[in-house]
Amino acid sequence: MKLVTAVIKPHKWEDTRTALEAAGVSGMTISEVSGYGRQKGHTEVYRGAEYDIALVPKVRVEIVVDDADAEAVVSAIVSSAGTGRIGDGKVWVTPVETVVRVRTGERDGAAI
């Protein structure tokens, strides 16, 4: 199994969700996160005082999938979350040892 993690632009999240559902993904975990990469932060001005705000708000999507489905899920995210501009985010895949469904105790493939 694989854990697919994506950090994307907040306004692209609905598009990504639609694309993932079309690709057969039935559930995911979403967090509102902040960070920065090449996009850097932005500037805010309060009563004339300028602040560089380093952290940019992003949405983190986490999905556990079977090994065979990982590439399709990554493609769905990349094609749906992109705008072609700086700050579109990243997707990465990590191996997962065990998955257990809390309600039934089912394991691994049956728990996804």
Next chain:
Amino acid sequence: MLSLSAASALDTGDTAWLLAASGLVLLMAPGLALFYGGMVRSKSVLNMMMMTFGALAVITVVWVVVGYSLAFGDDLGAGLLGDPRQYAGLGQLLSEASNGASQVPLVLFAVFQGLFCVVTGALVSGAIADRARFGAWIVFVAVWTVLVYAPVAHWVFDFDRPGHAGGWLVNHVGLVDYAGGTAVEICSGASGLALALVLGRRIGFGKDPMRPHNLTLVMLGAGLLWFGWFGFNAGSALGAGQAAAVVFTTTLVAGAAGSLGWLALERVRDGHATSLGAASGLVAGLVAITPSCGSLSPLGALAMGAVAGVVCAWAIGLKYRLGYDDSLDVVGVHLVGGLVGTLGIGLIATAAAPTGVDGLLYGGGVGQLGRQLLGAAAVLAYAFVVSGIIGIVVDKTMGFRIHEEHEVTGIDLVVHAETAYDLHATAGARSGGHGTLGASTRQHDDQREGEPR
């Protein structure tokens, strides 16, 4: 402020308006708490609001006990201070309904004036956001009411009348200050500057972003302040007549123009018209119209508000250039705005308005401008020096500033054992039962307020 004119009977209409106006002035306190509270970081919003509510409570007490008598008792000499024994406790005003000199009950006048002191004291706290011990602030503001506000109110607001001698600025000098450009605005600004210097800069001032944590609170607070300001200014007519109506109009116009003036400067200088700018600008306009609300035509009020908006939007930058941490711009808005309004009377006052004085541009010569300058300078210097001395004494004896580590942690948690916002269901709180210290509170025992810097 109009003088308490010679008349003996009570006027129910005037009394009704002053009762309502007093309630409006009281509303400025929670309005200011929202205005200031939204501008600080989320870890210190409760302390910011508590400084206003604390001032409301303690100043009211001090005012009833001795403050009113010091400000409005018979002059002790040279127009400097009222007799503290004459009206101590206000009990004398129960039977002395109108003092034979006004058409409103004198006890109502005393309460109305007390609420002015509340607003002025609460304004000062904006200069020392995030870092003042609550107990020290309460002691400061109580002493400040007696030593700073009461004398200044006597100078500016206590008119001579038959059988009663008042203060020197309004009676001997001829200062025109309808609702407190000197006694309220310049006084709070100068006191705030003194305290900001006594307490020093916040950790990270000028480096770390100290963004306002909730601008919707700021906008709501500014709106409530404006609403209350109608009581502040139009109530100062001490009657429900033409003067109150004119003052109401100039107060409306100046707030609107102030907002536009500030936004225009921001748009040109910073590229955006901000909500904080709109809120700050209307307050700046209201500050400047406070002394001048009875002296200007509506168009004069428009000019006054717009100039104040622009000048104050510029003046708030001074603290970064000069290096003092006047956290919420009490100096930039209230001291500078108060100067604009007080001195502006010398320029654009028209004798057709209730106070009946012509400024320089209306052919009145430079005389009134000189009188305004003297009044502004006297109040500025006195409030700055005496507030500074009180602040230093409090700092040396009690400690005025919280511990460095506590300032970083957040003053709400350390000083008040509270946090303003509980936005997470999983915060890990457990009940410690009633009447006992809960586990989470006990944990902070070592961080109690009793440990100054």
